[in-house]
Amino acid sequence: MTSPSLILASGSAVRRKLLADAGLAFTAEDSRVDEDAIKAGFADSDRNTEEETDELALKLAEAKALAVSARNESALVIGADQILSCEGRRYDKPKSMEEARANLLAFRGRPHILHSGLVLVKDGGAVWNLTARATLTMREFSEEFLDAYLAEAGDRVMKSVGCYQLEGPGVQLFEKIEGDYFSILGLPLLPLLDELRRHGVVRS
Template sequence: MTALVLASGSASRRAILEKAGVPFTIDPADIDEGAVKAKFSGSPAELALELARQKALAVSPRQPGKLVLGADQVLEFEGRAYDKSCDPDEARKRLIMLRGQTHALVGGLVLARDGEIVWQYESRCEMQVRAFSDAFLDRYMRDAGSILTAGVGGYAYEGLGAQLFDRVEGDFFAVLGLPLLPLLDALRQHGALEA
């Protein structure tokens, strides 16, 4: 079996892989995401894929023979890419901006081996935020804690953040940042899981 390395410190991605019974180790990529974003001129979806590529390719040379998984997710709203909020105040402004609107979570997954990309995948989930009240927002802000700055939307969809939505179109795991079924298929094809 080929060993899998997750080029990320993401607790959510780690938990998805663990719960699915996928053996892996962690070696977080240390790339300058800000510099990549500053130079990038493509779409938010292309940015997510490029960040995933950069992560996988940064870790791959120090993990010879292993499959390295790079992953990233970007919030797209009105054609613009949004990053994680820096603090709760920014998260509150983001949630107010998204209230009653539809945005997308676009993601990129990349597998690299020995410095070469061997597989990549793009995901897109349409997220319809409900027209929540100011009272709900106040309570959410109080109860959400670290959720507010841990993900690009200021929500953890698998928990309290589910209350923000009227409708979601797309793969549940892709919303969480790791489209699991396409990844499992790729891992089987590349010898990291039994076929």
């Protein structure tokens, strides 16, 4: 029996690298989903709880996978998304270096949560999903350090919702990290691999 083709519904270079480094054969396709429209449905909530943010991450992941599945019959499609929350406020990727600096100052000395949503879709229907959280606490860094960090990291800070890459100088921002490393990078890889084994995509 031939295993289904595997597609990552994401333009994320980090997620592509994680799957490639794990030895998976897959293609990647941008979903072209209007994420802002989905987020708008959660914007008026007066709760903004961690559970609701988990739900939003999962909703975004599923929308991406469904959009790609509609164009690829019989393929198994991975949808993933990540939302950052800090003290009840949700953050998107910064649109400028100035916004990145302001966000990092808001995170300084505080814990923030990365909410990951992960979905597998086949033939237009979700067959599996998962949410995961990681809590990261930034240290009380100086503004001089922050300026030097932003100068070194450059535009890369705008590619991450938290304005950092743990696999680079961004690790110096932190005093404590709690959670799965792959989930922090935006793809809870171990449970995903386990589920892909069930679908015959990865050898068991």
